[in-house]
Amino acid sequence: MSIHIGAKPGQIAPTVLLPGDPLRAKHFAETLLEDVFCFNEVRGMMGYTGRYRDKRISVMGSGMGMPTLAIYVNELVCEYQVKTLIRVGTCGAFQPYLKLGDIVLAMTASTDSHMNKLRFNGMDYAPVATFELLLKAYEAAKERQANVYVGGMFAGDSFYHDDPNWWKKWADYGVLVVEMETSALYTLAAKFKVEALSILTVSDNLATGEASTAEQREKGFTRMAEIALALSP
Numbered sequence: 302m303s304i305h306i307g308a309k310p311g312q313i314a315p316t317v318l319l320p321g322d323p324l325r326a327k328h329f330a331e332t333l334l335e336d337v338f339c340f341n342e343v344r345g346m347m348g349y350t351g352r353y354r355d356k357r358i359s360v361m362g363s364g365m366g367m368p369t370l371a372i373y374v375n376e377l378v379c380e381y382q383v384k385t386l387i388r389v390g391t392c393g394a395f396q397p398y399l400k401l402g403d404i405v406l407a408m409t410a411s412t413d414s415h416m417n418k419l420r421f422n423g424m425d426y427a428p429v430a431t432f433e434l435l436l437k438a439y440e441a442a443k444e445r446q447a448n449v450y451v452g453g454m455f456a457g458d459s460f461y462h463d464d465p466n467w468w469k470k471w472a473d474y475g476v477l478v479v480e481m482e483t484s485a486l487y488t489l490a491a492k493f494k495v496e497a498l499s500i501l502t503v504s505d506n507l508a509t510g511e512a513s514t515a516e517q518r519e520k521g522f523t524r525m526a527e528i529a530l531a532l533s534p
């Protein structure tokens with residue numbers, strides 16, 4: 302047991318999928334894995350290990366935002382020897398051509414978070430995805446006829462902003478989408494020398510005002526999960 306995860310040593314697989322929502326983790330485990338057991342209920346951040354074909358795989362909620370995700374990633378890697386972290390989450394699009402349900406593979410993450418400013422004494426660090434995972438995910442998405450984009454995204458500390466136009470500068474500089482976790486995920490993966498990728502589905506578009514229904518989000522999640530499962534060795 303670590304401070305925030307109730308698993309015993311060996312109960313978490315080397316590859317962990319990280320949806321933000323712990324109930325997504327439960328749903329994923331119940332619908333896509335076999336021989337499942339629950340390794341964590343601490344703080345309701347459900348975590349499960351099971352088998353997909355002949356591979357052991359775990360899935361656990363990461364919560365929303367970088368401080369929360371960072372706690373779990375630290376403990377998963379340092380206390381449970383996790384080697385591959387795959388975030389499966391939703392994102393808001395900055396570019397008008399991105400449609401609801403499109404997949405974005407995060408190559409790198411810009412951020413307004415101060416976590417890396419503190420870590421690097423005020424300097425900027427450019428967190429990046431693990432290229433092999435990115436390439437495999439791209440191929441897996443293409444095989445499934447998904448509309449898939451690869452590029453930079455923005456990992457923000459705020460969901461709600463005072464200025465409704467806050468995102469436009471990032472959009473002008475080619476940033477594709479916003480979510481709230483990837484900068485911390487990629488930075489910690491680099492620090493601990495493990496692999497990481499964020500697979501994101503567009504759930505809303507800030508440029509067009511479109512937003513997904515619950516059913517569309519569900520469909521998007523299943524497709525991300527399939528792509529993520531195609532990545533594990």
Ligand code: HPA
Binds near residue numbers: 391480504505
């Ligand atoms: N902002 C931040 N995170 C998100 C969004 C958003 O618009 N959509 C999905 N995750």
